[in-house]
Amino acid sequence: MDTTQRTDQQRSADRRRRELLEAADRVVLRDGPGASMNAIAAEAGITKPILYRHFGDKGGLYAALAKRHTDALLGALRAALDAPAERRERVEATLDTYLAAIEAHPQVYRFLMHPTEGASSADQGFDLGKHSAPLLRRMGEELAEVIEERVDLGPGSQQLARVWGHGIVGMMHAAGDWWLGEQPCSRAELVRSLADLLWGRLAAAGDRVGGPGF
Amino acid sequence: MDTTQRTDQQRSADRRRRELLEAADRVVLRDGPGASMNAIAAEAGITKPILYRHFGDKGGLYAALAKRHTDALLGALRAALDAPAERRERVEATLDTYLAAIEAHPQVYRFLMHPTEGASSADQGFDLGKHSAPLLRRMGEELAEVIEERVDLGPGSQQLARVWGHGIVGMMHAAGDWWLGEQPCSRAELVRSLADLLWGRLAAAGDRVGGPGF
């Protein structure tokens, strides 16, 4: 039971785990989030109980799977957020990064955000609710930190930054979700429109003829 | 098979349907969205097949249930949106209406938005993904209409309004969800913070010491 042996075992277990995750990834991306544990096990060339030994339950498998993609996305966003540029440019870069990601891998996106699609009716495979929140929440918190860190908001700045962090992330998310479904305009246009919204164009715009506007 | 008989039957069927929906409502609000069809049927004092005769499948039941609450919420929002007041005031009133609604009936809210909570691990009862989108989408579209109708946005206004509609709804939703979970501040503060965000305070704020800000 010395260290090297233990490390060897752990290493092999980790490798197996990665293989299983990759198999799960393939299945989920092919069959949608309703993929059954049996199907995933089959894709990995093994049977169910092994999956359970590695991940505990379906939620565990999902969580591991989600963590990979979530971390990747958050990394990309952080890079855009930390780039040396003006604020507006960064905001646009961040929005664009997010939208490019969901555009490039809509399957992954739908898996992370809308787990139930692909399940026939009831019975969705993975429970997203418990884990999709984390993605949004983590994005919101990270953005809040960046805002708090870089923008001078006066008194109550911490709370304000958190509200804005979650709010902006939600805006990005909802707009992206809608855009992905309908493709009503180019990505660049969407980015500009959202940035304009954040830049107060709503407040600056005039009323339409016929009374006080929204 | 003349008209009066048919009407009578239909009326009775409609009444029954309402009763069943109310029972389902009670169960869902008590047991969370993981409530089983058996449980709902028991609450209504009948058995499963009747539910299936009325609603087709679990998704149908959910859709009917969601429609009620969705319509109610949309009605309230429309009222706030159409009130005779200045734009900022309306925005705040609408935000406050939404937040007050989710604060007053968090169970309903969670059912509409996070169906999977309450299910043990996998196996959530209702499939929200397919139906929660509708709520957000409807809110987004309605808001887009109001914006397009009342705010003068120059060329490309229709598309811009839709982007903003969905974006603002998403902002409200995400911020509300986070706020409901952590209660980090009063509702009024949250409303103010979000309205400030929409009013361009992010663009107007100065950089913090130490370089260009977000």
Place this chain on the structure above:
DNA sequence: ACTAAAGTGTTACTTGCGGTAACTGGAGTC
């Protein structure tokens, strides 16, 4: 009044999935 139809309800079943218990076979260790 007798029958037929149609709606309301039931019990009992199938299917399919998540999850688990208990067994099997092979690699390394003393």
Place this chain on the structure above:
DNA sequence: GACTCCAGTTACCGCAAGTAACACTTTAGT
């Protein structure tokens, strides 16, 4: 060679969605 681990298997349990087939009650038609 006996012992222990560990990957892997088969075979099962429980539970919930959904369905088929049967029973009761009302209403309409002749």
